[in-house]
Amino acid sequence: MASKQILSPLPGTFYRKPAPDQPNYKQDGDALAEGDVIGLIEVMKTFNEVKAEFGGTVVKFLIENEDPVMAGQPLVEVDG
Amino acid sequence: MGIRVISPGLATTVQDLGRPGYYHLGIPLSGAMDRLALRAANMLVGNDEGAAALEAVFMGPELEFTADATVAITGAEMPPKVDGEARAGWTSFDVKSGQVLSFDFLKAGARAYIAVSGGVDVPEVLGSRSTYTLGALGGFEGRALQAGDELALGEGKGDAGATIPEKLRRGPGSPAELRVLTGIYWYRLTEKAQANFFEDTWKVAPEADRIGYRFRDGRPVDFVDRAPPFGAGSDPSNIVDGCYPYGSIQMPGGTEPIVLHRDAVSGGGYFMLGTVISADMDLIGQLQPHMETRFVSVDMETALAARADRRALLAQMRDALS
Numbered sequence: 001m002a003s004k005q006i007l008s009p010l011p012g013t014f015y016r017k018p019a020p021d022q023p024n025y026k027q028d029g030d031a032l033a034e035g036d037v038i039g040l041i042e043v044m045k046t047f048n049e050v051k052a053e054f055g056g057t058v059v060k061f062l063i064e065n066e067d068p069v070m071a072g073q074p075l076v077e078v079d080g
Numbered sequence: 081m082g083i084r085v086i087s088p089g090l091a092t093t094v095q096d097l098g099r100p101g102y103y104h105l106g107i108p109l110s111g112a113m114d115r116l117a118l119r120a121a122n123m124l125v126g127n128d129e130g131a132a133a134l135e136a137v138f139m140g141p142e143l144e145f146t147a148d149a150t151v152a153i154t155g156a157e158m159p160p161k162v163d164g165e166a167r168a169g170w171t172s173f174d175v176k177s178g179q180v181l182s183f184d185f186l187k188a189g190a191r192a193y194i195a196v197s198g199g200v201d202v203p204e205v206l207g208s209r210s211t212y213t214l215g216a217l218g219g220f221e222g223r224a225l226q227a228g229d230e231l232a233l234g235e236g237k238g239d240a241g242a243t244i245p246e247k248l249r250r251g252p253g254s255p256a257e258l259r260v261l262t263g264i265y266w267y268r269l270t271e272k273a274q275a276n277f278f279e280d281t282w283k284v285a286p287e288a289d290r291i292g293y294r295f296r297d298g299r300p301v302d303f304v305d306r307a308p309p310f311g312a313g314s315d316p317s318n319i320v321d322g323c324y325p326y327g328s329i330q331m332p333g334g335t336e337p338i339v340l341h342r343d344a345v346s347g348g349g350y351f352m353l354g355t356v357i358s359a360d361m362d363l364i365g366q367l368q369p370h371m372e373t374r375f376v377s378v379d380m381e382t383a384l385a386a387r388a389d390r391r392a393l394l395a396q397m398r399d400a401l402s
Contacts, residue, residue, distance in 0.1 A: 007185065009139055009185070010090060010138050010139055010186075011138055011186065011190075011368045011369050011370070012138075012286045012369050013286045013369070042286050042287075043090070043138060043286050043287075043369055044090070044091065044137070044286070044287065044288070044289040045287045045289060046090075048090070068369065068370040070368070070370075071138060071139070071185045071186035071187075071368075072185035072186065072187070
C-alpha cells in the first residue's frame with residue numbers, strides 16, 4: 001500500500017494532544033479513520049483541529065508536540 | 081448575488097482601506113493589514129483602489145461565484161485555482177457564474193487579498209466597509225465569513241490578464257526588517273536594553289493577529305529606576321494612561337514587544353518604546369508565526385523618505401496598468 005502524508009493547512013504551533021495532561025490524539029501504529037483529529041494548530045489565539053482527510057494506519061508522526069509548523073508541511077505519514 | 085461561501089478559510093473578512101477618524105473614540109482604523117496589496121488587487125480588476133475586498137489569512141476560502149466577475153489575488157503567495165485549475169497571483173482572471181475559486185497551501189506571506197470587479201457590496205459603517213470583528217462592526221454582519229454566507233457584488237467590469245510586474249510586488253524579507261522611530265518613553269530603558277532591542281532577532285508569536293503583532297525570543301528589557309508617577313501602575317513598564325498610535329510598540333512587563341495594528345485598542349497604560357514607520361506596516365501583515373524579525377532604528381528623515389518611496393511605488397503600479 002502506498003504511503004500518503006497529511007499536510008498542515010496552517011502555520012502556527014502544533015500540538016499532538018488536546019491538553020497538556022491528556023494523551024496524544026494518535027500514536028504511531030494507530031488506525032486512522034477519515035475525519036479523525038490528529039492534532040491542534042495554535043494560531044491567532046485560536047486552536048484549530050487538524051483532521052485526517054483519508055483513513056489508514058499511522059506510520060509515523062513527522063512533527064513533535066509544540067513544534068512550530070508551516071502551511072503545507074507534512075505532519076503524518078499514513079499507510080492506506 | 082455574487083459569491084457564495086463554501087468554506088470560509090481561517091478568518092476571512094471584508095476589508096477596504098479602513099475607517100480613520102474614530103480612533104480617539106476607541107474605534108480602530110481596521111482595513112487591510114497590507115493596504116498596498118489591497119490597492120494592487122483592486123487596480124487589477126478595474127475597481128477604485130479603496131473598494132472592499134476579502135482578506136484571507138494563512139488559509140484561503142472556497143468561493144462559488146453566482147455571477148460572472150473578474151478577480152485578482154495579491155499579497156501572500158497562496159496560489160488561486162478556478163474549478164481546480166491554477167491561476168497566477170497579482171494577475172486578473174475571469175470567473176464565470178457557477179465556477180469555484182479555491183486556494184492552494186500558503187507558500188509565502190500571510191494574507192491574500194481577493195478583489196472582485198465591482199467590489200464586495202456590504203453596507204458602509206462610519207464611512208468604511210471594513211470588518212472590526214472584536215467590535216462586531218462593519219463588513220459582513222460584523223464578523224468573519226462563514227460557510228453559506230452570500231456576498232453581493234457592486235457594479236463593475238474588469239479585464240482579465242492585467243498584471244503587476246514582479247519587480248513592483250512587495251513582501252517581507254528574511255529576516256524581516258521593521259524600521260522603528262523611538263518615542264517619548266524610550267528614555268525609560270537602560271542603555272543596555274536599548275541596544276539589545278535592536279540587536280536581537282525576534283520571532284513572530286503565533287498569537288499575532290489584526291489587533292497586534294507580538295514578538296518573542298529577544299532579551300527582556302531593563303528599565304531605569306524611578307518612583308511610579310501618580311496614576312501609573314507599579315510595574316516599570318506601566319505609564320499614566322496614554323494614547324496608543326497605530327504602529328506603536330508596547331512591551332508589557334518588559335518582555336515581548338507588541339506592534340499595534342489595524343484593529344488595535346486606542347489607549348492604555350503600557351509604555352511604548354517607539355513606532356514602526358508607516359511604510360513598513362504593510363510588511364507586518366505578511367509575517368507568519370515564527371518568522372525571524374529585526375527592528376532597525378531610523379530617524380524621521382528616513383521614515384519620511386520611505387513613505388515617499390512607498391507612494392512612488394504605488395504610482396509605478398498605476399502606470400504599469402494604464
